[in-house]
Amino acid sequence: xxxxxxxATNVLKTYLPLMIAVIVWELYVRxxxxxxxxxxxxxxxxxxxxxxIAKGTLQTDIYASLKRVFIAISVAGAIGYPLALVMAMSKPxxxxxxxxxxxxxxxPPLAWIPLSIVWFGISDSxxxxxxxxxxxxxxxxxxxxxxxxxxxxxxxxxxNLGATRISMFFRIILPAALPAMFVGLRVGGGVAWMALVAGxxxxxxxxxxxxISQGRLLFKSDQIIVGMVTIGxxxxxxxxxxxxxQRILLRWKDTR
Amino acid sequence: MTKRIIEVRNASKLFKDGRATVHxxxxxxISFNExxxxxxxxxxGCGKSTLxxxxxxxxxxxxxxxxxxxxxxxxPSVDRTMVFQEYALFPWMTVYQNIEFGLLHKEGxxxxxxxxxxxxxxxxxxxxxxxxxxxxQLSGGMRQRVAIARALAVDPRLLLMDEPFAALDSFxxxxxxxxxxxxxxxxNAAVVFVTHSIEEALKLADVIVVMSxxxxxxxxxxxxxxxxxxDLSDPDIVETGRCIRELLHATSS
Numbered sequence: 001x002x003x004x005x006x007x008a009t010n011v012l013k014t015y016l017p018l019m020i021a022v023i024v025w026e027l028y029v030r031x032x033x034x035x036x037x038x039x040x041x042x043x044x045x046x047x048x049x050x051x052x053i054a055k056g057t058l059q060t061d062i063y064a065s066l067k068r069v070f071i072a073i074s075v076a077g078a079i080g081y082p083l084a085l086v087m088a089m090s091k092p093x094x095x096x097x098x099x100x101x102x103x104x105x106x107x108p109p110l111a112w113i114p115l116s117i118v119w120f121g122i123s124d125s126x127x128x129x130x131x132x133x134x135x136x137x138x139x140x141x142x143x144x145x146x147x148x149x150x151x152x153x154x155x156x157x158x159x160n161l162g163a164t165r166i167s168m169f170f171r172i173i174l175p176a177a178l179p180a181m182f183v184g185l186r187v188g189g190g191v192a193w194m195a196l197v198a199g200x201x202x203x204x205x206x207x208x209x210x211x212i213s214q215g216r217l218l219f220k221s222d223q224i225i226v227g228m229v230t231i232g233x234x235x236x237x238x239x240x241x242x243x244x245x246q247r248i249l250l251r252w253k254d255t256r
Numbered sequence: 257m258t259k260r261i262i263e264v265r266n267a268s269k270l271f272k273d274g275r276a277t278v279h280x281x282x283x284x285x286i287s288f289n290e291x292x293x294x295x296x297x298x299x300x301g302c303g304k305s306t307l308x309x310x311x312x313x314x315x316x317x318x319x320x321x322x323x324x325x326x327x328x329x330x331x332p333s334v335d336r337t338m339v340f341q342e343y344a345l346f347p348w349m350t351v352y353q354n355i356e357f358g359l360l361h362k363e364g365x366x367x368x369x370x371x372x373x374x375x376x377x378x379x380x381x382x383x384x385x386x387x388x389x390x391x392x393q394l395s396g397g398m399r400q401r402v403a404i405a406r407a408l409a410v411d412p413r414l415l416l417m418d419e420p421f422a423a424l425d426s427f428x429x430x431x432x433x434x435x436x437x438x439x440x441x442x443x444n445a446a447v448v449f450v451t452h453s454i455e456e457a458l459k460l461a462d463v464i465v466v467m468s469x470x471x472x473x474x475x476x477x478x479x480x481x482x483x484x485x486x487d488l489s490d491p492d493i494v495e496t497g498r499c500i501r502e503l504l505h506a507t508s509s
Contacts, residue, residue, distance in 0.1 A: 162361035
């Protein structure tokens with residue numbers, strides 16, 4: 001009981017400033033109702049939220065966005081992780097891929113949008129391509145750095161204990177690089193989520209970005225804010241899901 | 257009749273230190289018996305760690321030859337396992353998995369043999385209850401006991417120890433020295449043990465090899481015949497210690 005009480009007070013303490021901000025916002029709009037078309041009050045936003053759920057639009061858009069992000073991150077991981085590990089272990093691979101990657105890396109994913117529309121049209125594939133670019137480089141570069149900076153003493157100890165190439169890869173290099181792989185996933189996931197919204201704002205017929213841009217066309221500020229808040233909340237949930245998986249897989253790490 | 261396990265003939269190795277070339281090892285000749293505990297002592301730069309790395313197969317000589325039971329050393333092998341100063345336990349493996357690692361690469365060891373061997377070593381190092389813990393959950397002394405068990409589990413002919421207790425506090429260090437003698441009493445591996453500490457060498461060694469720096473050379477080999485565990489205040493031991501100290505001072509000034 002006492003613990004529940006303590007948790008409740010802690011939650012209250014953490015979110016109190018946010019609640020105060022929301023209350024001030026609500027009061028301000030109530031006092032100046034003429035601005036509500038530009039800045040709807042929190043209660044208006046909530047009403048729009050309930051309305052969008054009742055119509056089923058919000059669920060459809062969330063599903064469309066999540067699907068794109070999952071496909072894009074899966075492809076980015078499926079290419080980025082193996083490529084990074086191969087580059088870290090093989091000098092010729094490093095020689096070949098490093099300059100190519102360094103050339104493309106500084107080009108922001110959003111700069112690819114026009115070309116990607118020429119290639120794919122306004123489609124799921126076009127969106128997925130942009131999100132993929134957002135996730136790919138952080139995953140690749142973090143994993144590459146992590147796998148390259150493995151403490152040499154582990155490699156020596158493994159060779160000393162007769163490690164084969166397969167054993168060296170799966171039992172030493174892969175687990176040693178795993179923390180960096182998670183950093184890549186979290187950074188890449190964040191960039192992917194931003195790229196998603198940007199891509200959908202410009203070119204999509206579904207998804208949370210599309211919901212927002214529809215809100216703008218219809219001059220529905222409340223719908224825009226529902227979209228923004230949903231994007232924020234899903235972003236936090238995805239990141240904390242990755243964090244909990246990381247906590248399980250990296251329980252060997254000294255976290256003190 | 258004791259057999260020679262290691263023979264080092266005319267071993268030389270150079271290191272580039274900026275523009276200067278340093279003789280890490282200069283024409284070193286030395287040989288060890290099969291059941292000896294050898295301590296290499298000397299100041300930093302005397303080549304004792306280099307020699308150990310050559311035995312482990314991590315480094316190559318520039319000239320000369322090292323052979324083990326008559327055949328030239330080639331690369332690392334589970335015949336010669338190493339205990340590192342920084343423990344070098346794999347942090348992502350439990351105590352059990354760390355000890356298991358070398359056994360996975362050894363031919364003719366079945367899964368049930370493996371389990372038996374690991375259990376036996378867990379009991380030798382008295383860490384049975386910690387078998388599922390990760391290295392970061394153990395104290396320094398416990399980690400080094402796991403590292404010793406990991407190195408011995410593959411049944412090596414030669415155990416290489418690179419200042420294994422240097423990172424421990426002096427109390428744990430003394431305890432670990434006793435532990436090591438107790439553990440090794442049941443093993444038939446020769447030991448090459450690198451240390452800075454003359455006391456440590458006097459306590460553990462059958463043969464103390466005194467080395468000098470720049471160029472790295474063997475100054476003297478001293479065989480200690482008294483029983484272990486030794487009383488370091490015994491007059492003979494004190495005299496040997498004084499002699500080693502004099503040799504080291506003479507070479508480093």
